[in-house]
Amino acid sequence: MNGGWTLGLWGYCHICSDKKMFSTYQSVGYGEQLFMGNSSTSKVEGKGKVVLKMSFGKELTLNDVLHVPDIRKNLVSGSLLSKNGFQLVFESEKFLLTKNGMLVGKGYLSDGLFKMNVMTIVPINENKNKSSAYLLESSNTIAQRYCYVYLLRSKNEALESFIHYKKEVENQLNKKIKVLRSDRGGEYESPFGEFCSQHGIVHQTTAPYSPQQNGVAERKNRTLKEMMNAMLISSGLPQNLWGEAILSANYILNKLPQKKLDKTPYELWKGRTPSYQFLKVWGCLAKVTVPISKKRFIWNNLEGFIVPRKEKKVCRLVKSLYGLKQAPKQWHEKFDNAMMSNGFRINECDKCVYVKNTTSGYVIVCLYVDDMLIMGSNNDIIKATKRMLNSKFDMKDLGVADVILGIKITRTSDGLVLSQSHYIKKVLEKFGRYDDSPVKTPVDVNLHLTKNKGNGISQLEYSLIIGSLMYIINCTRSDIAYSVSKLSRYTSNPGEDHWKVIVRVLRYLKYTLNYGVHYTRYPAVLEGYSDANWISDTNDTKSTSGYVFTLGGAAVSWKSSKQTCIARSTMESEFIALDKAGEEADVDKTCATYLYTL
Incomplete structure (x- = not known):
């Protein structure tokens, strides 16, 4: 037991009642007294250092702690902490202790007093290797x-x-x-x-x-x-x-x-002369060399040959071979030159989006590796673009787009619906969850996730599911962004609780198999929303940010992620979330403005 530690906001010294808690100790002279708020006094028998192991694994070292056996509660002086560069942030009957932006510890209001959440004390007679102070x-x-x-x-x-x-x-x-x-x-x-x-x-x-x-x-x-x-x-x-x-x-x-x-x-x-042959400049850069056999071909899938009297020469490729690491770069350069020479412009927000504006209308070409999606204001300009591409590349026209990259495109009377029902079904069947009973919500709010300290359960399969869910999120399903973001933090060592939650997400996807994003023509205004929670989980030290932007009646970009720095209040966590949303708003606005100039 650590005896409990209370935070005193106006105390001028730290006080401890148990001598065993001191890591260093020195007796004081006879007659030194501590004056209490009720006009009574207590004898001070010594002073020294007390090291508190906080709930986040950090250690808080208290110097010049007074040893007062008669005191009923161990006291940490908030004013002394403040003088030594610590910051105390109070919010909703709890407080956080930080220094230089790093979280040190926390505490809660109990019986009218703020109690510090102390795990253990590091006493002088306990020889253990868990201290973080070197x-x-x-x-x-x-x-x-x-x-x-x-x-x-x-x-x-x-x-x-x-x-x-x-x-x-x-x-x-x-x-x-x-x-x-x-x-x-x-x-x-x-x-x-x-x-x-x-x-x-x-x-x-x-x-x-x-x-x-x-x-x-x-x-x-x-x-x-x-x-x-x-x-x-x-x-x-x-x-x-x-x-x-x-x-x-x-x-x-x-x-x-x-x-x-x-x-x-x-x-x-x-008794012997030292050797200096191993001395190097401390902190110097290390250079690593990798031996390469001269007889090894650069690409082992190519069969080589030797021409007599030309053994030291190599052949220059006239065109790229599929599978070489240079192939993607050369393909993009060739496609880019073809589009630019035919009057297309590159969208600065996405280098794989090409736009052309003519007196007869506009056309947009979206490129993904060697798959293309062509959109235009009329059929004539779309057909003209197809003829141009056929003249330069060996093309295959698949007709009006209905599925691309696992995304289903459904046309309605007032717009388009993007969904991934076919892809989600494949994911459920792949991981053997298609026959599970569906649920109406992706998360059980009563289940709090923590790090698994035991052996991981099916880590590879867990990571594969996370990867599949991430693709679903990025394309059409913002409703599972928070739950998957939370689950992805435990990919390295998933436990039983993590598997319960990830299976629930899959069951929710079965219930919402046909959900999609419905875009209409109105409102033609980019709107953004951001929000954040402030350390809702007592085992966590960072807040979660979220934002979503809508255009044409549906979401066009969204994200839910853990904040990279520690927020000291709800307002600060909201500003951190707003900053990330502002960065995304700038990108979305630039892209939308570029397309609206057509």
Whole structure:
């Protein structure tokens, strides 16, 4: 149990009642008191550091926490958090704690007080490797100045690293550690002190607030840190590689000769001359070469031949061969030149849409690989375009379009209906769900999805279903955009709950098999709508954005996706969604304006 932690908005200090919760601890002088709001006082027995493991896996380190055994509730001072760069956002009886835009933790209103959602406490006597705070400890020998560096996840690992160091020294160098000097950090107290006593090691500590008494170690830490900063800046590498930079800096320092002895710490410690042949510029680019056999043909589906006395020459292809990686580019260039030379213009919003405007009418050609859809204001201009294409390419006319790319086109008295009933039926049959009973809604609102921590269930089939559903969404079915966007976040390791939801989506598609998008001529105005939720799921840290744009009485573009940054309020999440909708509106408006100029 963590004892519970309450957020105090106006408190001037952090307060904890249990000494076991402190990761570092120092007793205070006699007589120090804490004055309460009801005019009473409580004795302060010590102060130190408390590390709280928050519900999002982050750790919140509280410094100068007062140890007050009489206090009934552990208190986190909101004003101190604010002074240290944290931000508190309150909304709907809950709050979020962030720093530099990153979510740290959250809490809820309970019995009139805001309680912090703390998972665990990281106490001094608990040696575990789950802390996200990296600390550095270095061990130095005074005579040789040879330095060992260990990267720690928390100070609790100091004893484990020292034991590793002790075993290496005794086994490799046949030397014994007799004296250890350190500061008064909590990591050198129990059980570190007991270990030294058991092995006959004299543990010397500096006087309080006197780091100069351990000057060798302090100067070494400063040198390593300055080298680390210089290496990161010069290489342009990110700060999260600071550990690797420090290890490299220490490796170099151990092999640099000292001024007084003209020998390296490596020689003095290990008794042999160091090697420098493996040294490289830290952070330099690595170049990878791949050997290629000279006898291997570039395209193994082509049968080669050799002409005598022309072995070093190759043939130049007169035209592209179907299947070569250059073929799509050359095909598009050839088609593009043919269209442009016949008076067509490229739609700047979509390079595969060609438009031609003449005195007799207009025509639009949409290209998808080698499939074309031709639309025009009258039959004569459509036939003229077909004749032009037949003269340049080997074409096959399929007549009036009724299905293209799995999308069915149905003509009505006032417009067109786009649907995918045939494609959806194929998907249901492919995954064995066509005989399932249909449902009227795509999502069960009572089922909340979380990451699967066990073994994944049929991951490949799950990903194939997601891919099929994504194509359905992109073409005609905006009504399942939210549910599929949610399901796609668990593609790498789907569990039983995820399969229940994805099967429900398939059953919903069976119920709505003949649903489609009905476009009419009016209203000829592009209208857009956006919305967002603000962290509706307590296990999530980001909101969900959604937008839809309509033209001619039906939707022309839509999207539902997880926001890429953390919103600190409902208003902020709405603005993030509006920004994405604005980007799409600009594209849709440009495309619509371009077509309306015909």
